[in-house]
Amino acid sequence: MLNSAEPIVIIGAGESGTRTALTIRQLGWDGPLTLIGEENTAPYERPPLSKQRLSSPDSPVATITTASELHDRRIDFLQGRRAVGIDRTSQVVSLDNDSTLPYGQLLIATGSRARPLPIAGGDHAITLRQITDIERVLEAVRTPRLCVIGAGLIGLEIAAQAWVHGTDVIVVEAADEVLSRVAPPAMASLIRHRHERSGVSFVLGTQAHRIGRHNDQYIVTLSNGTAIECDRVIAAIGSIPNCELATDAGLLVANGIVVDDQLRSSDPLILSAGDCCSFPAAGSHVRLEAWRNAHDQANVAAQNLAGSHISYVTVPWFWSDQYDFSVQVVGTPSAGATDVERHTHDSATFVFSLDVDGVLVAASGLGTGSSAAKTIRAAQMLIEDRCIVDPAALADPTVSLRAIRKTATT
Numbered sequence: 001m002l003n004s005a006e007p008i009v010i011i012g013a014g015e016s017g018t019r020t021a022l023t024i025r026q027l028g029w030d031g032p033l034t035l036i037g038e039e040n041t042a043p044y045e046r047p048p049l050s051k052q053r054l055s056s057p058d059s060p061v062a063t064i065t066t067a068s069e070l071h072d073r074r075i076d077f078l079q080g081r082r083a084v085g086i087d088r089t090s091q092v093v094s095l096d097n098d099s100t101l102p103y104g105q106l107l108i109a110t111g112s113r114a115r116p117l118p119i120a121g122g123d124h125a126i127t128l129r130q131i132t133d134i135e136r137v138l139e140a141v142r143t144p145r146l147c148v149i150g151a152g153l154i155g156l157e158i159a160a161q162a163w164v165h166g167t168d169v170i171v172v173e174a175a176d177e178v179l180s181r182v183a184p185p186a187m188a189s190l191i192r193h194r195h196e197r198s199g200v201s202f203v204l205g206t207q208a209h210r211i212g213r214h215n216d217q218y219i220v221t222l223s224n225g226t227a228i229e230c231d232r233v234i235a236a237i238g239s240i241p242n243c244e245l246a247t248d249a250g251l252l253v254a255n256g257i258v259v260d261d262q263l264r265s266s267d268p269l270i271l272s273a274g275d276c277c278s279f280p281a282a283g284s285h286v287r288l289e290a291w292r293n294a295h296d297q298a299n300v301a302a303q304n305l306a307g308s309h310i311s312y313v314t315v316p317w318f319w320s321d322q323y324d325f326s327v328q329v330v331g332t333p334s335a336g337a338t339d340v341e342r343h344t345h346d347s348a349t350f351v352f353s354l355d356v357d358g359v360l361v362a363a364s365g366l367g368t369g370s371s372a373a374k375t376i377r378a379a380q381m382l383i384e385d386r387c388i389v390d391p392a393a394l395a396d397p398t399v400s401l402r403a404i405r406k407t408a409t410t
């Protein structure tokens with residue numbers, strides 16, 4: 001274990017930063033440990049913001065931990081404090097109150113922020129990233145007519161929650177299908193049909209061009225000239241990694257803070273984890289905006305900060321809850337993938353993607369509650385083992401993935 005006299009400083013008290021701090025202590029490292037969080041609240045989970053918090057606004061905030069637990073573990077939590085600079089020569093972090101903090105090692109876990117809508121009047125659109133955004137989003141999902149720009153996971157979750165409140169929802173998406181970045185076409189169209197059955201309308205393959213305001217009404221003009229009148233506009237068009245500190249400190253940044261397999265940046269004393277980092281996977285570098293990635297990277301970052309040399313190896317996985325169903329996606333489809341569908345007796349649907357060699361590379365499942373979870377977990381093991389699987393067996397709901405694994409070749 002590393003010399004515990006050297007302070008560890010963590011910038012960002014979200015999923016990755018907070019979990020890293022807690023795990024470092026669980027590992028028995030007992031040196032000085034500081035967690036800097038610019039939000040004026042105890043660390044909390046973001047996924048419920050577009051789910052339970054919108055359907056049941058009085059539901060409690062899902063905290064990751066409390067200030068008192070952090071205190072009990074001797075983690076110096078600087079709540080509401082922003083890191084504004086990193087001096088790598090003298091190994092200090094400067095804060096927005098003009099103080100400085102020395103570090104032996106540093107973790108940058110600054111996450112990402114909602115991408116602003118880059119069009120005229122784009123600042124009329126509300127975005128959702130932090131707990132302080134909730135009031136405005138709640139008000140928007142309860143208006144009579146809501147326009148959501150962006151049909152990714154968060155946009156669709158917001159559309160589903162607005163439907164719960166009886167709001168007329170129209171979703172505008174530049175791509176030709178919803179969820180085009182994350183789900184195979186067959187799964188994406190299934191999800192869109194579920195929304196359409198509830199009365200949500202979609203304008204696909206079309207960009208929002210301008211947002212005008214008249215009194216408390218908005219007019220969203222689309223690239224095809226159509227004008228949508230509505231009471232509120234929400235933009236959910238992805239996020240931008242918070243890398244400015246790293247860039248200013250001269251670290252390598254390319255759509256995220258570039259790290260190696262041990263999550264070390266171009267300065268070995270500085271690690272990065274979560275939404276803000278770009279890490280090696282499948283022969284290139286990727287940046288994920290997913291809860292489990294942030295969580296699992298925290299575990300690896302904590303061990304490496306405490307002196308280990310562990311590689312982060314992952315198969316991407318995320319979930320989304322909309323209406324009464326949950327969708328889970330694991331793996332990354334490759335170019336030229338063949339999709340195989342499976343429909344089960346309990347109405348769960350799966351899409352498995354096989355690469356040109358017949359290796360299972362991705363799977364997505366949609367079902368009520370957690371009905372898809374078990375199969376997706378089994379699919380993850382097949383993906384991890386790079387198994388060549390029989391498409392006919394994958395399509396047959398009477399053949400379990402466990403049985404497929406037993407006979408699969410690698």
Ligand SMILES: Cc1cc2nc3c(=O)[nH]c(=O)nc-3n(C[C@H](O)[C@H](O)[C@H](O)COP(=O)(O)OP(=O)(O)OC[C@H]3O[C@@H](n4cnc5c(N)ncnc54)[C@H](O)[C@@H]3O)c2cc1C
Pocket residue numbers: 011012013014015016017036037038039045046047048049050081082083084109110111112128129130154242245273274275276288289290291292294317318319320321
């Ligand atoms: C509305 C919403 C719903 C989501 N739903 C899902 C889902 O269903 N499934 C899923 O897999 N993922 C979901 N995600 C994504 C998931 O929440 C993120 O991937 C995860 O929170 C990333 O964790 P992180 O620690 O990297 O970043 P964050 O959780 O963003 O934490 C970073 C923290 O650093 C702080 N910070 C930034 N700069 C500084 C600075 N200079 N000084 C101090 N503090 C700073 C930020 O304010 C923030 O508190 C959702 C995200 C959102 C916003």
